[in-house]
Amino acid sequence: MDLHEKLHQVCKLFRINDEFLGYETIQMGNVNRTYKVNFRLADGSPKSFLVQNVNTYAFRNPIALMDNIDQVTEHIRSKKPGQVALHFHHTADRKTYVIDGDNFWRMTNYVRSITYNTVKDPDILRNAGKAFGEFQMQLADFDIAQLYETIPNFHNTRKRYETFLTSVRENKAGRAEEVREEIEYLLSVQDLACKLTDLNAEGKLPLRVTHNDTKINNVLFHPEDNSAMVVIDLDTVMPGLIGHDFGDAIRFAANFVEEDCPDTEKAGVDLEVFRVFAEGFLSQTASTLTETEVETLALSCFVLTAELATRFLADYLDGDLYFNTKYPGHNLVRARCQIALAKDMLRKMPEMEKIVRECIAAAV
Numbered sequence: 315m316d317l318h319e320k321l322h323q324v325c326k327l328f329r330i331n332d333e334f335l336g337y338e339t340i341q342m343g344n345v346n347r348t349y350k351v352n353f354r355l356a357d358g359s360p361k362s363f364l365v366q367n368v369n370t371y372a373f374r375n376p377i378a379l380m381d382n383i384d385q386v387t388e389h390i391r392s393k394k395p396g397q398v399a400l401h402f403h404h405t406a407d408r409k410t411y412v413i414d415g416d417n418f419w420r421m422t423n424y425v426r427s428i429t430y431n432t433v434k435d436p437d438i439l440r441n442a443g444k445a446f447g448e449f450q451m452q453l454a455d456f457d458i459a460q461l462y463e464t465i466p467n468f469h470n471t472r473k474r475y476e477t478f479l480t481s482v483r484e485n486k487a488g489r490a491e492e493v494r495e496e497i498e499y500l501l502s503v504q505d506l507a508c509k510l511t512d513l514n515a516e517g518k519l520p521l522r523v524t525h526n527d528t529k530i531n532n533v534l535f536h537p538e539d540n541s542a543m544v545v546i547d548l549d550t551v552m553p554g555l556i557g558h559d560f561g562d563a564i565r566f567a568a569n570f571v572e573e574d575c576p577d578t579e580k581a582g583v584d585l586e587v588f589r590v591f592a593e594g595f596l597s598q599t600a601s602t603l604t605e606t607e608v609e610t611l612a613l614s615c616f617v618l619t620a621e622l623a624t625r626f627l628a629d630y631l632d633g634d635l636y637f638n639t640k641y642p643g644h645n646l647v648r649a650r651c652q653i654a655l656a657k658d659m660l661r662k663m664p665e666m667e668k669i670v671r672e673c674i675a676a677a678v
Contacts, residue, residue, distance in 0.1 A: 317337070318336065318337065320414075321334075321337050321349060321351055321365055322334045324365060324412055324414070324419045324421070325351055325353075325363070325365065325421065327405050327406075327412045328363075328403040328404070328405060328412065328421045329403070329404075329405065329406060330353065330363065330403070330421075332353040332354060332355050332356065332361065333353060333354040333355075334351070334352075334353055335352040335353060335354055335360075336351075336352055337349045337350060337351045337352065337365075338350045338352070340364070342547075345369045345372050345373075345549070346366045346367060346368050346369050346549075347366065347367040347369075348364060348365070348366050348367075349364070349365045349366075349367075350362055350363075350364060350424060351363050351364075351365050362424040363403070363421050363422065363423060363424050364421065364422050364423070364424050365419060365420070365421050366419070366420050366421075366422075367417055367418065367419055368411075368418040368419070368420060370416070370418050373464065373549060375462065375464075376411065376418045377411065378462035378464075379462065379464055379549060380402070380410045380411050380420060381410075381462065382461050382462050382464065382548070382551055382552065383402060383410070383548045383549070383551065384402055384410045385456075385460055385461075386453060386456065386461075386523070386548060386551050387399070387400045387401060387402060387548065388401075389452070389453060389456050390449075390452045390453070393452050394452075398425055398543045398544050399544060400422055400423065400425075400544055400546065400548070401422060401423050402420060402421065402422050403421040403422065403423075425534050425543060425544060426537065427534035427535055427536065427537060427543055427544075428534075428535050428536075428537045428540075429530075429531050429533070429534060429535065430530055430531060430535070431530075431531050432530075432567075432572075433530060433567075434584075434587065435540070436586070436590040437540060437590075438530075438535065438540050439530070439567065439587055439590045439591050439594070440590045440591065440593050440594040441533075441535065441540060441541055441542040441594060442530045442533045442542060442563075442567070442591065442594065443563070443590070443591035443592065443593065443594025443595035443596075443597075444542060444594035444595065444597055444598055445533045445542035445544075445545050445594075446525065446528050446533070446545060446559055446560075446563060446594075446595055447594060447595040447596065447597065447598030447599045448542075448598045449525060449545045450522060450523070450524070450556060450559065450598065450599055451598050451599060451602065453522075453523035454522070454523075454602060456523050458521055458522070458523060458553045461523065461551070461552050461553055462552070463552050463553065464549065464550050464551070464552050465550060465552070468526060468550070468552070468554070469510075469511075469526070469554055469555070469558045469618070469621065470511055471507055471508045471510065471511045471617060471620075471621045472508050472511050472512070474621050474624050474625060475504055475507070475508065475624060477624075477625075477628055478500065478624040478625075478627065478628045480628075481627075481628035481629075481631040481632050482497055482628075482631060484631075484632075485631060486631065486632050486633055487630070487631060487632060487633035487634075489630060489631055489646075490631060493627060493630070493631070493646065493649075496623075496627055496646075496649060496650065496653060497627070499653055499657075500620065500623060500624055500627065500653070503620055503656070503660075506613075506616070506617075506620075507616070507617050507620035507621060507624075508617075509610065509613060509617065510555055510557050510558075510610060510613070510614060510617050513606060513610065514555060518606050519555050519557075519604075519606055519607060519610070520555075520604065520607075521553045521554065521555065522553070522554065522555065522556050523551065523552075523553065523554075524551070524552065524553070524554030524555065524556065524558050524559045525545065525548070525550065525551055525559050526550035526551065526552060526554055526558060526559065526562075527547055527549075527550050527562075528559045528560075528562050528563035528566070529562075529563070529566050529567075530563070530566070530567055532545060532546050532547045533545055533546070534546055555607075555614075556599065556603070556607055556611075556614075557607065557610055557611055557613070557614025557617065557618075558614065558618065560592075560595055560611055560614055560615070561611075561614030561615045561616075561617055561618035561619075562618045563591060563595075564583070564587075564588055564591060564615040564618075565615055565618045565619045565622065565652075565655070567587055567591060568583050568584045568585075568587040568588045568591065568615075569581060569582070569583065569584070569651075569655050570582050570583075570584055571651065572651075573622075573648060573651055573652065574644065574647050574648045574651060575647075575651050576647050576650075576651075578650050578651055578653075578654035579654070581651050581654035581655045581658065582654070582655060582658035583615065583655065583658050583659050583662055583666070585662060585665060585666070585669065588615075588666060588669060589669050589673070592611075592669055592670060592673045593673050593676070593677075596670070596673040596674055596677050597673075597676075597677045600673070600674045600677035600678050601677070601678050603674070608670065608671075608674060611670050612663060612666035612667045612669075612670050613663070615659055615666065616656055616659040616660060616663070619652050619655050619656040619659060620652070620653075620656045622652050623649050623652035623653050623656060625637075626645045626646075626648040626649035626652060627645070627646070627649040629645045630643075630645035630646045630649060
């Protein structure tokens with residue numbers, strides 16, 4: 315059965331019985347295969363949906379994952395009557411998935427929109443921050459106990475450092491000596507990098523429902539005015555800390571360069587990007603934050619950057635087994651760029667903390 319026929323069959327199982335017109339492949343993310351499927355309704359009008367073939371190697375328990383997504387999207391949808399929201403379609407027996415041999419399919423509504431991989435426009439950045447902050451607030455009353463932990467210990471920085479130290483000790487690819495300086499730096503900031511994890515373990519930072527992949531390309535923007543419409547890619551929604559979402563968004567969006575730029579002298583945190591994203595994010599969340607969350611929000615950017623640096627460097631020491639690489643030494647380039655960004659964040663930490671306080675004062 316060719317893909318055209320397969321997609322048509324999957325759509326029928328999701329109770330879409332209108333005239334099937336065909337499909338388009340959508341480049342969305344690096345994990346799942348995504349298709350825009352097009353139909354003609356009985357009145358002659360067009361209607362499209364997104365169908366995804368979920369990567370069950372990356373997500374070993376896709377049924378639990380879909381239970382997470384179904385609960386979260388329906389919770390958000392109930393708070394946005396008449397507004398754009400994600401909705402995953404159900405089969406006749408109320409499942410949000412179709413299993414076809416080794417294939418695991420899901421279907422959601424198609425939202426006409428635009429996305430950005432990188433952007434410096436302050437309005438778009440502010441709107442992205444607002445979207446991720448609103449996402450947090452829409453789920454503030456959601457029962458975290460209902461969520462499956464998609465990737466256990468995903469942002470447990472102590473665990474990440476344990477893995478890193480194992481990679482250093484085992485030195486499987488024989489590369490440890492050439493990266494001694496990077497190893498020593500990451501070990502020198504270990505306790506600071508683990509501060510969020512430690513505070514949570516002490517009961518001083520509350521768990522929230524977090525997105526855990528807060529790249530700006532996971533926000534759909536209105537094609538006419540760049541207003542944020544909806545947050546997508548919910549595969550990693552699980553319990554976490556608010557700093558995980560804020561810190562990773564800044565790590566990705568506010569670096570002067572791409573995360574694998576070999577010219578590390580150019581890496582650093584753009585405080586203007588930091589400010590406008592923080593304005594948007596905190597306009598939604600400021601009134602709900604604990605004092606400890608406020609105190610550690612700027613620090614979270616350093617934490618997430620250092621954590622990712624350990625992951626890149628550990629993979630380099632292991633022989634590049636986890637992350638996809640485009641050339642020899644790619645993981646080392648990534649690690650060095652993140653280390654350079656982390657160092658710049660520490661230099662600018664007082665300014666970042668001041669911006670957070672200013673944004674909170676303006677929001678409450």
